[in-house]
Structures are given as C-alpha cells and as structure tokens.
Amino acid sequence: MSSSERLLRLLSLLQTRRAWTGPELCERLGVSGRTVRRDVERLRGLGYPVHATLGAAGGYVLEAGTAMPPLLLDDEEAVAIAVGLRAAAGGAVEGIGEASVRALAKLEQVLPARLRRRVTALHTATTPLPGPPAGPAVDPETLTVLAAACRDRERLRFTYRGAGGGETRRVAEPRGLVSAGRRWYLVAFDTGRDAWRTFRVDRLASPQPTGVRCPPRELPAADAAAFVTASRARSRPLRQAVLTVHASAEELADRFRVTGAEVEPVDDRTCVLRTTADSLEWTALRIAYLDLDFEVDGPPELTERLTAMAARLARATAARGSRRN
Secondary structure, eight states, X not given: OOHHHHHHHHHHHHHHSSEEEHHHHHXXXXXXXXXXXXXXXXXXXXXXXXXXXXXXXXXXXXXXXXXXXXXXXXXXXXXXXXXXXXXXXXXXXXXXXXXXXXXXXXXXXXXXXXXXXXXHHHHHHOOOOOOSOOOOOBOHHHHHHHHHHHHHTEEEEEEEEOTTSOEEEEEEEEEEEXXXXXXXXXXXXXXXXXXXXXXXXXXXXXXXEEEEEOOOOOOXXXXXXXXXXXXHHHHXXXXXXXXEESSOHHHXXXXXXXXXXXXXXXXXXXXXXXXXXXXXXXXXXXXXXXXXXXXXXXXXXXXXXHHHHHHHHHHHHHHHHHHHO
8 A cells, every 4th residue: 555545544534433543543554653643744734633642542533623624535425425415405404405505516526527427317317206394494503513422422411392392401312313204303312311212303402512421321222213213103193094995906005105914905906905104184195196996994083184185175176167267
C-alpha cells in the first residue's frame, strides 16, 4: 500500500467511527504507531481536524472544524447519498428540502460519469406515488443531536410533550432513530420510568447530551424498528374487517396486497377477506379502491364508514351535475 493509499484508508477509518485507539489503527493499516502519527499530521496539514488523546494506548478522533474538509466516499456511498438527497427533498424534516437540493447539485457535479448515470437511471425509472398527508415536521438539528447520542451511546435530557399536551423532563439512554411513514421515533431507555420507551421526535424539544455513557442494556426486540412497530401496535387497538368479495382469491390477493392467510377461497369467483388494521377509515378507503363487488360481513362500524363515504361521493357528483344543468 502506497503512502497516499494509506492516507486515504486512514481518513476513511476516521470518518466511519467517532474514536480509534492507536493500536487499532496500526492493526487496520498494518503499520507502526510512528507511521500512524506521521499520517495524522499529514491529514491535519490538509485541513482535517484530527484530535489525539493521551494515554498508554492513545486515541484519535476526527472532530468538527471551522470549515468542512472534503469527504471520502466510495462508489456505493456516493450513490446512496445522492439517492437519499433526492428523497429528502420531499421529506418530513423541516427546512431540509431546499438544502437537500443544493447538496445534491454539488454532489452530482463532482460524481464520476459512471456513478452519475446510475443515479440518473434510478431517478428517471422511479415514479413516486403520492403518500399520506404529511405529519408534523421535525427539526433537523434535533435529529442530528439524537443521532449523535445514539451513535455515542450518551445519555440525553430533553422535554417531551405527551399526547394530552403536558410536558415533562426526561433523561433517557438512546438506542436508535426510526423513520416510520412521515414520522420519526426515538427508541430509548427512560431512566425515570426504568423502561424502554418510544418517543415521537416532533414532540421532543431541547435535547441536551449529558456526557454520561449508557450502560449495556438489552432491547426487548430484534432492533429499534421492531420495537417501534410493536409499540405502535400496542397503543392502537387493531380491528378486523371481514368481507365477501366477488373475485378469485388470487385476484384479490394481487389487488389488495394481502397474504394468503387473509384470503379464504369460496369458489373460483368468490372469496372471504379477513384483514386487520388499526384504522377502519384506512380499511374502508382501501376497499373502495378494489374495483370489485363485495359485501361487508363485519364489523358494523365498517359498514357505517362505507355508507358515509358513499353519501359524500354521491353529494359531490350531484353538486357537479347540478352546476352543469
């Protein structure tokens, strides 16, 4: 490995983790401690603020400086960032859309032609569907503080507004951030309640790192996303809808995007759909889009919602017709 290649490798390592000990870098680069120290000085000369800690092992941290030095990205990272910036331009993070567009313009300007073609091909071949109404916007600075605390396993203090509007001060040990639809959630261990909790980020204010490292704790789920999914399911009771649909089980499964366990065939042209959701309104809307004849077997509340929907649609079309006459 040449000295230039080694320098790039060292920079890449420092960008992927908050802190490295001297022996760790020596092992990764296959060089002596003296060479690592010399390469660190070369990075500093190029404008990278590498901070060295004292001690028997020694350590190095790439810190924030007064100006942002160039980032080192491999091909896959560059493509991932470009695609992510395109998506962020229409995201739910407050004020980030315009910044995403500016950053994307800068990145695409310096992308090699082979990578620019990949990004452009993905963009032109993808047509996004309109999503649900946007949820509350999230402050990007808050997200940055939370993400850093998750990365560094550092306790946080913050103010949290509950569903009823009341505010409480919390001390929590963050595990991860989860983006679910148009909302962001923080998964953390609430030290005041001695339990794992899910916090909506749009209800969270003034997060402050405490400088205290989080002790090892086992999350009662496979990961943060699984914990949020289970938490949301517990907080909202699920309702099962049962319908007789005049279509084959295969056709219904394809149109309604359900599993085989939710569809029971009756004959070649009829089946029974049993689907569970946390919102009968959402179930009614999906059923209305089926473009298939059906009867509602239950619950009665679903019939009421469909009846109200049909009445609104009828009034809308009648009003349009009367204006034409």
